[in-house]
Amino acid sequence: MATDALEELRACLREAAADGFAGVLEDSLGPRMRAATDALLEQGAGDHEAELRHFRGGLERFEERGRQDRSRVVAHGLRLGMGLAAQRSDAQGGQAGRGRVVKADLGRRLGQAAKTREALEGGSLDDLLGTAGEGEGEGAGSEATSEAPAKKKTKTAAAKRKTKAAAGSEGSEGSDAAPSAAKKKSASKKKGAAKKKSAAKKKSAAKKKGAAERGPDPTAGLDAELLERLRASALRRLASVTTLSGVGKRTAEKLAARGIETIEDLAFLLPLGYEDRRHTVALQEIVEGESAVVDGVVRSFRSGWYGGRYSATMRIEQIQENGARIGLEARWFHPVGGLGQRVSTGDTVLLAGVVKHFRGKLSMVHPEILDPELGLGIGLRYPQVEGVGQRTLVRLCRAALERLQEAGELADPLPPALVRRHQLIGVLDALGQLHEPDEAISDEALRALQRRESPGHRRLAFDEFFFLQLALLRQRGLYRAEPCALPPLVEGSFDRERLRACLPWEPTAAQWRVIAEIEGDLGRPKPMLRLLQGDVGSGKTAVAFAAALAVIDAGAQAAIMAPTEILAEQHLRSMEPWCEAAGLRIGLLTGSTPRAQRTSLLALLAAGEIDLLVGTHALLVADVEFANLALVVVDEQHRFGVEQRGALREKGAAPHLLVMTATPIPRSLALTAFGELDVSVIDELPPGRVAPDTQVYAGARSLVRARRALVERVLAGDKAYVVCPLVEASEAVDASDVEATAAAMRKLLPKHAVGVVHGRMVSREKDEIMTRFRAGELQILVATTVIEVGVDVPDARAILIEHAERFGLAQLHQLRGRVGRSAGRSSCMLHTASEANSDAGARLSVLAESGDGFVVAERDLELRGPGELFGTRQSGVPRLRFASFSGEGMKMLVAAREAALAIVEDDPQLRRHPQLRLELELRTGDAQLWAGESG
Template sequence: MVKGLSTLIPQLAEKALAANPEPALRDMLCTLREQFKVFDALTRPAQEQLIRDALTMLAKKREPDQTTQQQVTAANRSQILNTPIRYVKGVGPKTADALSRKNVTTVEDMLYFLPRTYIDRRNVMKIAHLQPGTHALVIGTVIRSGSESLSSKNKIFNLIISDGTGTVAAKWFHITARYRAILQKQFPQGQRVLLAGMVSTFRFSLEMHHPDIEPLDDEDDIDAKRMIIPIYPLTEGIHQKTIQKVARATAVTYAPLLPDYLPRQIQDKYRLVPLSEALRRVHLPETSDDIEALSQMQSPYHRRIVFDEFFLLQLMLALKKQGVALEPGIAFQVPRDKIAAFISSLPFALTAAQLRSLTEILGDMEKPAPMHRLLQGDVGSGKTVVCLIAALAAVWNGYQGAIMAPTELLAEQHYKTISELMGTHPVTVALLTSSIAKSVRDRILAGLREGSVHLVIGTHALIQEGVEFHRLGLAVIDEQHRFGVLQRAQMKKKGVNPDLLVMTATPIPRTLGMTVYGDLDVSVIDELPPGRKPVITKVFHENKRHEAYALVRRELEKKNQAFIVYPLVEESEKLDLRDATRMAAHLQQDVFPEYRVGLVHGKMPQAEKDEIMQSFKRGDIHILVATTVIEVGIDVPNASLMIIEHAERFGLAQLHQLRGRVGRGTEQAWCILLAQYKKSDEARQRLAVMEKTNDGFKIAEEDFNIRGPGDVLGTRQSGLPDFRVAHIGRDAKILGEARKAAFELVAQDPGLQLPEHQLLRQVLRDRWKGRLELAGIG
């Protein structure tokens, strides 16, 4: 058999690749290069088979009617990717079962199961220069081998290796007698070896535990042994070497077969490597690759995979937006004189930010396409009045408006606020929640059907069966992140393409907004009503509790009120936390006996909760002890102080929402974060952010940086896709590029109808099947 093919063929393939051939030829050359790198390690029959396969491949390439990669059908692509992992060479039932615990069940899953880091084995080191705690590659000679016993069951096999500058011990623990015999036979005294692994020390001697080791002979090409080794996330029942072997086999066999669905002009414009090359090189890096970039997922190969993940999401959002733009909506005639009269009748002036947002919303409502807009505004910035004016514009056009809130408490608060603002205006406003009496509910449902109810405010009860509108023109969804994308769609179905306004008091970082609300236009209310002072926030530790209580007393003496918030309703056996029920009794009896202390929590019946809230609002209760049930929507202008117990246990967004319950009047308000000494670094960061700023948008960015995207919105309900490789924080720049590319493509080919986009269209369908309704290409 010919010697040297393991070096010659890869070298020739590299030269040919340097000429930048067309994709199909490029993939064939890459396959030959990878397959022949391991040529010397194959058995004689396997070597002969590889040569035959290579000759057949080259002969086919010369045929003029060769099917190019572009003609590989979408069905073929799906078939390749959906191949069960058990059919990959070297995967038995046990390995397949272990991989399934990491959600790797198909070839596609394996291709996208990326290494978590990489080890540099390109440079052979002298043993004298080895440093404990680093990975190293050494070449030396076995000077001693043998076993030693730690106990009757635990025997260690030992090889001492020298390269003339020093010695290192290679050790194997808990191995079978059979494996010990194999090692002893393969690595006798005097055998030259290549050794690679993590360096450690024991009694001042250098060691490697369970290293990679290969026997070397004079003809071995050392250069072929130098490489960058991928390291994968592990799961129980599978070794690193097994995953490496499976990933290598998958990448070599299947990556070259994948057609590239990304249009050529996008690949060129954004300097993206071909998909098959990206998927192969993340698993099989070349010695010339930048190991730093690989380990930080910043290599050109990672960039391509990340770009694709973002691009497919943005393409779906662009098509959704395009689909909305193509749908016939309602072109409202905005009665500006009536709106101006209503604004001037309000007991307060609108801020510039409120007026700007209102102008944007009314501008959308005048267009013939349905409005899809997100209204972001911090707690207390005045979103309710803006959405009310938009709803009135719909009502004055002969349509109905609906406002959906996440809790009964918030729905009731909107209802009361809106009823007060409406005054004598002849508009019928109704409240629909699941706890209202059946007779009242039936009356409201009849009014909605007939059109005599103009504006309805409610909870998810609004999207249930049996709720029919006479003529729904505007649907407003408040606190969107509590509702999934599905509820948004259900609300829209209650009318014929009504305008949709989504409101949130949880400011969303820009990058996150691009992914979750990428199909919505955005308005921002970024200033508070005049006269409102920023809440002063201080972190107190347990030893300052008496000072916190002194502050409460000071505010109560000024005829103000206070909230004290606890994370738990009742005492928990597992956690050493103060709880609301016990503390309310303690505060009433021992600390503030001369004042009235109330208690409200989520486990109470709704009627009892409402009664206590109303008593607090009227001023009958001076201190309200509560759980996070008050996080959303209680408006008590007289409350000027909040103490949050165990503040280290709350997330940033929640702390910010809670703090928004005070400072709604003209008095200076305070928020005291009572924290325990034992807290994580993350908790310390959160509390520092709260002390530093009242700006909800800055807090959202910080929260995003601390916790990452999935948690900020609560991934499960947000409809945020599960990215396999992309990270919204780390890859924000690529997200921007992918968004631009997707929206430009949809502008050129709105339905992805062009022949060259058919594979992309199919890939998009496969990616999002069942996840979201795709406007225009479903």
């Protein structure tokens, strides 16, 4: 890069940062930036060419559209400055890899989008870039992110180089050059000091302006004593388990392997079970199979290794009132530390465990030997931690609880009024009830503990639901606080007749209802955040097209992102004729798009010559630039993480967001996984769509019968799918595979063509097979779940899913949706080797009994639980450990959402609720503010 142009651009970036980029158009900064960028591009920009071009384009759009496009200029400015800072650090610091460290650290900061934007608009880009003033004689990119020792080392190295360079200069030019150099250095220092002073003034003013726009820091205005107590409380909770007595390095490592590293982790490690050990039971009153505490006199004890296996046996006796003796045998099959030293013949012992009959004798296997000095009480059973015994866990959990209790009332994050309104107990009381249940507890209360329905469990579950909703609602608030990319559409501006003219059918009443809801969103100044649910074949794609048509007619662009190339190509095939009828320009971008075609497509996209872009994750690549993106549609929402959805959203200045799924989402899961979104449902199938008949084939010879039924459909002229769990045979898994099944189908139907498609094939191969199947060259397609979404072959009317018990109900419902996409009878055959009356058979019968995806999804949720919220845990959102969706859980979730919504609407940034904010940030892993870093 040309030195002068590079230094000019660095200087411009620093000045722009000091003014929060607000003055880019108001003074000479804009032209200077453009001139420097153009010069660098003409003379060769090296590694930074792509980012320079993005930044240059952002400046042009900023000039055309004004402040509404400011965030994009800022983002590119930050990335560009980041690269320049890293480059300069390498050049000045002489440290190999130093620039990479700076760049990586700034990259992490860049990933925190909301915080980055706040920092930028507050005028602190200079700090983020690490670009110190020229007069300081320091590397422009290193100090902002390095620790003090690194600073010192960099300065020393730079100083040595300067000394060496000066010595060389004196040797070659003579001493006459020294006064001139000194004058230049002095003038440079004065100029640098003046620049620094001016920049400091601008930065100070910008900070004040940014603070006014953002509102006060969440800790600002708090009583200093309260703030200090809040921070102390946070540090107390996050303290290492090694601060507890008796926890050394080895114990800490064993706990850490179970995810237990802090005092809070221990306090929230709840018992899995509770046993009533308050009374001993006479052996003649024992109920077989139930837990009991028995006492008796040790009559014999032996232990040792026999045939390579450990065994210990203790025989105890009880003497009844009538003098009769009843014995019980306790057995252990693994060593119990110090067991031989703890008991002797003639001792009285207390044993707790499950009593069974073994060879005509009462026996206990691996009973717990209770300490008589501690007395009887409620027995606790904690989760297993390898290498840490139950007694140790009991002691550590209680010690951790005592440590939290030192925080007093600050340990409870919920406002007292909220606790009273929902009839909750305090969080410390809840933990105390769960770790140290009262010995005088009633039998009913003990049963509630055992069922995890106690007031303590209820409080912790409410907290999880509440903070989950708080996080989701704050995310929605932050996004909707940004100015929308598209001015609100005027009421009635949506042309329904134009939509009708594009579609080959009349939309259903349910589709029109959802289109009206989207139209209402587009008429508001805030970005749309909407989840569109619709069963397979309900017409979600047409609704997405209607939304795209509305924003494109308003002069903007739209993008549709699908999780697979097959689904993206299906969207293109569906929408191409609609776009042609509407006069819209549509493009497809996937990982398989040829390089030359991709380059041309991106140029058209950046120039605004493409109205609607359909693609996969390839849309997220940095060089994919839209001229004016105003609508983002994400299909099969649950297959994307929050970061991926957010990355596409960042390509437009707060575009409208419509997310779609054909996987029906129960309301409870919708509120948890997508609580920041409004929900629309298409609950009606288009005319001519008939739900397939579903039959379960269970038992030993069921596969033969199921394949015979499929053959009958193919011989009748229907195309058919066969879905297998595996691509190839596996010794570890007893299930059918694609290759063997395809061979079997060729034997059964020698006159019909059989194709194979699975995830290991390259896109070109999959496309070729799907094209042949669609065209009728293949009559049977043997596949894995790669066909779950995005495959639309109307004359395929039969599907056989082998070993269906290996799939979830919601996934099976999706696969079933590959048929029944046209008029005429269609069939879905579910095979399982299990018997019909088995758990697997009963689960599959849900699909046979109902074709309603929402009924299936609710049942799937009950049977399998929510998992990781569709397998994609959301970052910045607390996870659920204690809450459940069954029974009262749903009512609690709704109540928690209403409570969170009331608080967020009244106090969006939680500035008046510092304890709530602290708790939320602790739960989401973002509590740096409270560790004293806020200043």
